Amino acid sequence: MNKAKAKERLEILTNIAVLLVAVAILAVLALNYIGGQKPVPRIVEGLQQGQQFPTISGVAYTGAASTLLIAMSTKCAYCTQSIPFYNQLADMKINGKTSLRAIAIFPNSDDEVQRYAQQHQLKTEHKSSIDFEQLKLTATPTMVLVDQNGRVVNFWVGALKPDAQQQFLNSLEPQLPDS
């Protein structure tokens, strides 16, 4: 009887030991796997000059010689910093100094965008609830210049530095002086 009980105990202990060893080996393997793992890049296609830009509800590219879409977010500090530049573009359009139509597009809700625009006195047209992924936009701010056929003429990812902003303003087609 005692012999049988001892045998059973021994069997249990052996099984537990095997289990512990197995867990230890797996834990070591898992730790090595996690520690040695480098980030695996998944490259996705983004914007490409010359390609057709997807249509955005309420924006007709044919409405202007060229349209500048400014991808912004209410949470993006660089976007807020760039608002004076975007307002300059809006002013130029209002004053007839350029035919470029600047439209700020946001992934945020309409309420959020309205509040943001009011708070930061954003003068450009703005559209809310835009699906950036569908437009291949990943970073804010991003400016995409689209011609009247909807083709991407140029784009700029990230906030423009002051000299690049000036270069951009200078490149805008000059309006003919009033006769």
Add this chain to the structure above:
Amino acid sequence: MNKKTMAAILAIFAMLISISAALVQGSNTVRITFNVKDVSPDGLEIVSPAHSEFSNMKSKLLNKKQNAFREDTPPAAVFIKNKSKKDVVAYVLKWEVTRLDGRVETIVNSYSRPDILMGKKTYKDENLSTTFVLRSNKARFFSLSESSAQGRELGLSSEADDDSGSPASTAPARGIGTSADIENDSLAEVKSITVSIDGAFFDDGTFVGENSTKYFERMKAEINAKYDLLQDIKNRLENGEQPGDVMEHLLDVSSTLKAPNSLTGPDEPADVYNFFKKMYLNEVLQRRAIAGNDALLLNRLLPQNFDTWPNLHKRKSESTED
């Protein structure tokens, strides 16, 4: 605890570990958007890793040189195809790496053969696969990281390619911006990469590209520095000045010319001009010390005909024609 129970427990453990590993791998995947600005209307196209063609081209390069191209191609890598009928002899690639926090790092690399833009017509006789010249109907591989395949050439047609060594050893890239090795950075912090051909000179002197880096003006300044120097020598000799006097004049110019000691990158074209003018002047003066015969040296320096120098100009459709 019988054997069945034991096996079941082990199976559960193995499953848990597999799920954890899969989750870890999933969380380690970083999504990087690749934006491209090329000058495809002029025949220069960028093939990024996001294009299906990239892996085909990579395979072709791999088959060509088994050990030269690592399997783990860095994410910041592209092929540039020259589908035009002309060779591209000077060009600049601009990489803009956008971090998760919105910061954009710009890395600018230029590759040039100024001698070809100074009228060297025999360059086609060279083994151009070992240079950075973007030959017509060929492609080259470029990476932001260190890569043994940097600049390696690939044919666009099914024709057999020349055996091309890495050109990096013979013609190092000339950076005109900050340098960075994206592999050493945390890849997880990269949101997008934008690569653009900011400027390119064809062998006939035609320039294409956005030119946000003022590459056209810089390259033109470099060429003009030599052109003006040689033209000055030619004029003086034609006006009857003695070679020794011309040399003394060059010595004077060299000693008074204020030029930067090195080019750091985004230099002003005027600085580029003065830097190269001083460099060419010093070359002439050094050769004088060896040659010992001013007349012979000056005659050798002067080109037979300045007309063979390509006229550096922006493509006609550009609004600002130079």
